[in-house]
Amino acid sequence: MLNPVALARTDEAALPLYQRLAGDYCAAMELGTLKAGERMPSVRELMARHQVSLSTALQMLRFLEGRGHLEARPRVGYFVRELQTGLALTSEPDLSQPVQPNPHAHFVGINEHISLLLERGRQAPAHIDIGGCTPPAELFDHQHLNKTVTRLLREQPMLLAQGRSLLANQGNHPDFQQAMARRALACGIRVAPADVLATTGNSEAVSLALAAVAVPGDMVAVESPTYYGLLQVVESLKLQTLEIPCSPRTGLSIEALELAFQTQPRLKAVVVVPELQMPLGTRMPDEHKARLVALCAQYGAALIEDDSYGLFVEDKQPVRPLKAWDSVSGHVIYCQAFNKSMAPGLRQGWMNGGQWHGRVQMLKFAQSRNTQTLGQLVVAEVLGSPTHLRNLQRLKAQLKSQREAMARLVARYFPLGTRLSLPGGGLCLWLEFPEAMSTASLFTEALVHGIRIAPGSMFSNSGRYEHCMRLACTHPVNAAMEKAIQQLGAMACRQLGQPVRE
Template identity: 55%
Template sequence: MPESHAADAAGHPPADDAFLYERIAAHFEQAIAQQTLGVGARMPSVRDIRRQHHVSHSTALQVLRVLESRGLIEARPRVGYFVSDTALQMPAAREPQQLGPFPMQDHRFEGIGERAAEYLNKARLKGPLKVDLGSAMPAPELFDAKLLNQLAVALLREQPQILVHGPSAPFTHPDFQASMARYALGFGVRLAPMDIAATFGNSEAVNLALDALTQPGDMVAIESPTFYGILQAIEAKKLQALEIPSSPHTGMSIEALELALRTHPNLKAVVVVPHLQMPQGATMPDSHKKRLVALCREYRVALIEDDIYREFVESDEVLKPCKAWDTDGSVIYCSSLSKSYAPGLRLGWMNAGRWQERVQMIKFARSRNLPVWPQLLGARTVGSPSYMRHLVRLRQQLRVQRQAAAQAVARYFPIGTRLSLPAGGLSIWLELPEQISSSRLYDEALAIGIRVAPGDMFSNTGHYDHFLRLSCGMPFTDVVDEAYRSLGRMMHAQLGLPPRA
């Protein structure tokens, strides 16, 4: 195995560690495939890997993360990593076959808005669903509604005038700004409180960033596939979305992005979801984040970072977003509590770097400020011990649900289905045999009350109809198991094969 690559002073691996961890991960992958490490075997710890392969702590950790994202190993909290029982049943998600950006003729810049809306509307018109595997949201019972209600009531008691006061400057409440600035410091991002804006979820933050940076006709580079909300925002602003191939393990291909930056002078911004990328579930290694920030700086292109899932990553260390490497304000950082803490608050926040004033001006012109009470609730809770305990519980529960979903896929779905089992988060992403159409599957499943998210919601290139995103936000009950079995039957029927179970 390769020799030591020293980390820099801040403990980050050097750029070529990107390849080093891949080589070490491949070594373990082979050991698992040959059953040298059989199902249930304990993996070497981070410390063992450091010693055996002479690598830095972060490289060793990345090796385990990559193996976990491939579904080969699973973490048991405070015990270690073990070879998972789904490991030998399902091939891992593949790296993208496309090396450069998707060619322009593959892009249809319009249509995603209507397509996504059509999928959402069909499900709404169908009425109550039996099983909703289409929405990447934790089930309500995974949140602490009782505690949130107590906090809300206490706040209204303390400040009985809060609902009858109109907006007043400053437009983001200083308590919320102070609280988020403190929280961000904990994950390596230093922000002045006054440069934090409260937004209507992460969605408004990304929209504001695009408005501040672009004119109709400009090009924006995005991961392919990506969250359909980003594609919809780009289309609604009459921008062009340039899809950059992205790995299900390490996120956007930096090489393909560099090629795009060299060849598309009207490229104004890059949008990434660095942690648990939606829908593939990749988490970018620090070395990639650093290269991405440096590249955007070199080409004077803004980086919009949608960091809604950082807190969902299973990790022993605190993960830093790209913003932590921003030295000149070219990273616009966006996040939200919608998925992690209180979906009903619709509370997002952002720091727009060099564009902060412009973003605040646009926000004021468009929608004024966010109501004060959600901001105060956020200010009182984010980073508190109860908040951190809630996140630990949420991650644990979601891990159990993802594992159960992966096992159901292995049991019922056609042989050859590839799975990207991410190191955290709310969903799994599947590559199905090529003859299967997930848009057809959507209609067939909806007819019996099951909703899924078909692959073509996440791209405009037409390359993902045999991909599927399934939500793991709800507890895995017998009814959910039966829904997986039904989906497996429908897929086998599309292939003209008898079902496996």
């Protein structure tokens, strides 16, 4: 067995009872006390053993299931999952230090850093790409998409020849607005169809949202680590980033954010991916969502929610976005794109700007007028159709099996002491090597072997993820992939002075 590292517990006492209990069971799995395939104690047994309520016992089991440690077998009970054996979870952030903006990190030019990495990646021929997270075309239902386009052009032959009148809905097609508003309602969000703004993917949405609520020099709180695209948007708008630590179990630290509000008067917005956070894969618990929404309202800050990954959640329970808690003040800006879940080639998304919707509309109109109608109509037709739901299920199942296969390969070949996130869905895993590791060096060495990775330094301005990397699980795990992971593991072991694992 490997990685005998217990679950980090820096803020253990602050956790709710069910999570502390869950931590004990995780440790038991890691120590081999509970083995893969073994049955967990029943709810009744747990209640008696730990003197806890039915609700706490159930919460703990669901929490462990959501984190990928347990699997539920209907009418039998919960079982320890195979995958779990020997893998340590990624560590909790150290919240003992107060959150301070890093003055050296604000304008260090993350764009230049990322551009340089992308450029170097571009120039080297790579046969294995585990850096980028867009699933390959084969995982999408291209026939359904193409048929929809052909049918739309037959039924509305003037579609491409017609400029959406800017006087009518500012170029947002009513059918698209209706479809998005219906979908939102199913998640507990009330938005009028007229308040749906079509966007080009999600980068545009988040960029418009930030431009609407902040002026150059203002501060934006982001999750740490975060999607590098967000750091680029913030920098391109000449805003400052403030990185808020993220727990792999509960997401953005509400306490750290509160401290930031108390000390940073120019903090005007918070950007959060509440479901399957990129890159950690964290699902923020509902109680945290409610607290986060309330906290931002209290400080009059905009809460910008990127909900593009909610569609990948593997749990059967419906996902409840942050926006669902925003019933009065309209300070949550909701953004969603369908690039990764339906059609990467369409670049279609939408947003609702809450109390800033008028300003967002104005900025969109000024900066790119309106979004192509054809793309809007394809999404309106496809989203929620039985064919699409089936395809999404297939996509999720495929991603799940690929994530698990990749995790097994990491467990087998990567250095001792490597920690791993185990998200309840999504496109990637987040790896933490032992502190001595440099994934920037690993990036360079791997490129020579035709392997492209995403080093941790892409996901933060603070330099604190030099020993981490994001591992895309979007490609089939075949012999070539196993060989690449083995090679990568060997490079990492050598860098750390560990024996290479076979």
